[in-house]
Amino acid sequence: MSLLARLEQSAPIPLAADIACERGELLALVGPSGSGKSTILRCLAGLHRPAGGYVRCGDATWFDAARGIDVTPQGRRVGFVFQHYALFPHLTALANVTLALQHLAPGERSAKAREWLARANLEGLEARRPAELSGGQQQRVAIARALARDPQVLLLDEPFSAVDQVTRRKLLRQLIHLRRSLPIPIVLVTHDLEEASLLADRMTVLHHGRTLQTAAPDEMLARPASALVARLTDQPNLFAGKVLEQSPETATTVIDWLGQPLLAPYHAGFAVGDTVSWMVPEAAVVLVREHQSDRENTVAACVSERLAWRGHATVSARVAGRRDATLSFAIGASVAQRRGIIPGASILLQLQKSAVRLLPAEEASRAPASGRGDVSP
Amino acid sequence: MDWQALSLSLQLAAATVLLLLPLGICLARLLAWSRFRGQGALEAAILLPLVLPPTVLGYYLLLGFGNASSLGQIYHALTGRALVFTFDGLLAASLIFNLPFAVQPMQRAFAAIPREVREAAWVSGLSRWQTFLRVELPLAWPGIAAALALTFAHTLGEFGVVLMVGGSLPGETRTIAIAIYDQAQAFNDSAAAAMSALLLALSFIAVALVSRLGRSLGRR
Numbered sequence: 001m002s003l004l005a006r007l008e009q010s011a012p013i014p015l016a017a018d019i020a021c022e023r024g025e026l027l028a029l030v031g032p033s034g035s036g037k038s039t040i041l042r043c044l045a046g047l048h049r050p051a052g053g054y055v056r057c058g059d060a061t062w063f064d065a066a067r068g069i070d071v072t073p074q075g076r077r078v079g080f081v082f083q084h085y086a087l088f089p090h091l092t093a094l095a096n097v098t099l100a101l102q103h104l105a106p107g108e109r110s111a112k113a114r115e116w117l118a119r120a121n122l123e124g125l126e127a128r129r130p131a132e133l134s135g136g137q138q139q140r141v142a143i144a145r146a147l148a149r150d151p152q153v154l155l156l157d158e159p160f161s162a163v164d165q166v167t168r169r170k171l172l173r174q175l176i177h178l179r180r181s182l183p184i185p186i187v188l189v190t191h192d193l194e195e196a197s198l199l200a201d202r203m204t205v206l207h208h209g210r211t212l213q214t215a216a217p218d219e220m221l222a223r224p225a226s227a228l229v230a231r232l233t234d235q236p237n238l239f240a241g242k243v244l245e246q247s248p249e250t251a252t253t254v255i256d257w258l259g260q261p262l263l264a265p266y267h268a269g270f271a272v273g274d275t276v277s278w279m280v281p282e283a284a285v286v287l288v289r290e291h292q293s294d295r296e297n298t299v300a301a302c303v304s305e306r307l308a309w310r311g312h313a314t315v316s317a318r319v320a321g322r323r324d325a326t327l328s329f330a331i332g333a334s335v336a337q338r339r340g341i342i343p344g345a346s347i348l349l350q351l352q353k354s355a356v357r358l359l360p361a362e363e364a365s366r367a368p369a370s371g372r373g374d375v376s377p
Numbered sequence: 378m379d380w381q382a383l384s385l386s387l388q389l390a391a392a393t394v395l396l397l398l399p400l401g402i403c404l405a406r407l408l409a410w411s412r413f414r415g416q417g418a419l420e421a422a423i424l425l426p427l428v429l430p431p432t433v434l435g436y437y438l439l440l441g442f443g444n445a446s447s448l449g450q451i452y453h454a455l456t457g458r459a460l461v462f463t464f465d466g467l468l469a470a471s472l473i474f475n476l477p478f479a480v481q482p483m484q485r486a487f488a489a490i491p492r493e494v495r496e497a498a499w500v501s502g503l504s505r506w507q508t509f510l511r512v513e514l515p516l517a518w519p520g521i522a523a524a525l526a527l528t529f530a531h532t533l534g535e536f537g538v539v540l541m542v543g544g545s546l547p548g549e550t551r552t553i554a555i556a557i558y559d560q561a562q563a564f565n566d567s568a569a570a571a572m573s574a575l576l577l578a579l580s581f582i583a584v585a586l587v588s589r590l591g592r593s594l595g596r597r
Contacts, residue, residue: 045500072499074500090516
């Protein structure tokens with residue numbers, strides 16, 4: 001049973017989205033606020049009717065504008081976890097879950113609801129109302145209620161946005177564990193890329209209601225389809241350059257970046273003289289020693305910032321002689337300590353040729369040669 | 378104490394409450410959750426009895442219900458009864474002048490239910506009717522009960538509209554508020570005092586109930 005949807009509308013929020021999620025797969029919809037993520041989820045659940053397109057789940061058509069089909073939310077068998085959970089405030093945790101068991105005989109509902117609450121580690125809290133539960137417990141009741149419906153699709157709308165960081169990590173672990181036992185398509189809306197990378201099999205990047213690219217998280221980070229996707233997925237090392245030389249024999253395209261040549265894998269799509277965008281993932285920016293300065297794509301830089309968190313350090317370094325070009329890379333915090341990576345230190349960085357990715361140039365105003373620009377939501 | 382007038386007032390208030398319960402809920406839900414053309418005008422029309430002098434409202438109702446009016450004629454053709462100077466007409470007028478007292482608290486109560494909570498009920502498989510009974514009503518009931526208490530008390534106390542539309546026919550249209558006026562005019566102070574005290578007590582209980590229900594709505 002897979003979920004397949006094409007959604008189109010021009011107002012109130014423009015949509016031109018293609019969604020595909022296989023059985024057992026978790027698809028994350030990511031994008032800045034206002035990009036239409038939640039609206040897409042509402043379309044899938046039947047809570048919003050787009051102007052055009054279709055929604056199919058397995059063999060069933062839930063929505064088809066051309067054929068005039070629009071199955072009600074009640075008829076779609078969707079589990080929906082709302083951003084602020086939308087628990088029924090006047091009912092206990094048990095009654096919240098019981099209400100979603102309309103498909104069972106009345107006599108079976110209570111026992112089944114207890115079973116779902118137990119699976120969500122909520123034993124002993126059955127008689128509490130939502131206001132008497134913590135944020136994390138409320139979220140688990142919401143997930144239990146969504147699953148109690150015996151859904152064919154599970155939809156999660158920013159399920160971790162309303163809890164604190166510590167609770168969030170706990171809930172993330174539980175969801176990772178839980179989803180292994182769910183043989184249905186799961187669609188997660190989030191603006192948090194870390195969350196998407198941790199949970200999702202594939203992610204779809206959205207901008208102004210358009211789906212720009214769908215790929216596995218690692219693939220998305222390593223090979224964004226466009227500079228806009230790179231920007232929306234928070235790639236720090238995104239720059240502009242000019243093609244200097246095309247050399248299919250050596251499988252190399254050479255670009256000019258800030259007056260120095262930079263080697264990239266051969267890309268036939270550009271001609272000498274073309275302006276291009278290019279990016280290199282943080283993981284492919286490598287700290288090298290003095291005697292390795294003759295390696296390809298090595299640039300001298302000066303550390304401007306070091307942010308350490310849980311044993312990892314994210315380092316920003318200005319390219320020597322260029323106050324406006326900053327490279328970002330990640331190393332272990334202890335390595336950073338040992339190698340003296342502190343603000344002001346001079347270092348050598350190698351940009352691994354195989355990971356340099358050339359992309360069609362963005363409009364001039366959006367692609368500074370020097371580094372990332374702001375993403376307008 | 379004019380027991381006949383008290384009984385008539387209680388009947389009028391009870392009938393008004395019973396009829397405004399479904400009507401008020403329908404209007405309140407419509408105004409709380411839908412956006413449609415003419416909504417502002419409808420809301421203004423419902424509020425009008427709050428600001429209009431009761432004699433003005435009564436005058437227009439008298440015109441609209443009169444035997445010469447089409448409404449009066451249709452009603453007469455259907456039931457054989459008149460709409461003015463009868464209990465039926467009093468009830469119809471009572472429904473109209475109580476609309477703001479019934480609709481406003483209900484509308485606020487329904488508007489306070491987050492859209493997502495209703496949607497959660499739908500995606501949980503509850504039909505619209507089940508959602509209304511199991512989710513909307515329990516959440517909105519303090520507002521609904523407050524509306525009914527206000528309507529009940531207001532009906533007991535209404536004077537101007539009742540006098541204009543119903544006059545003061547014993548057993549048919551003489552309510553307790555009219556009876557108090559008649560007794561006071563006749564210098565029968567003890568009867569006027571007893572009935573006024575009763576009305577005061579009933580009104581106080583209704584308002585206290587409304588404020589208590591309002592607090593319980595606010596706690597959610």
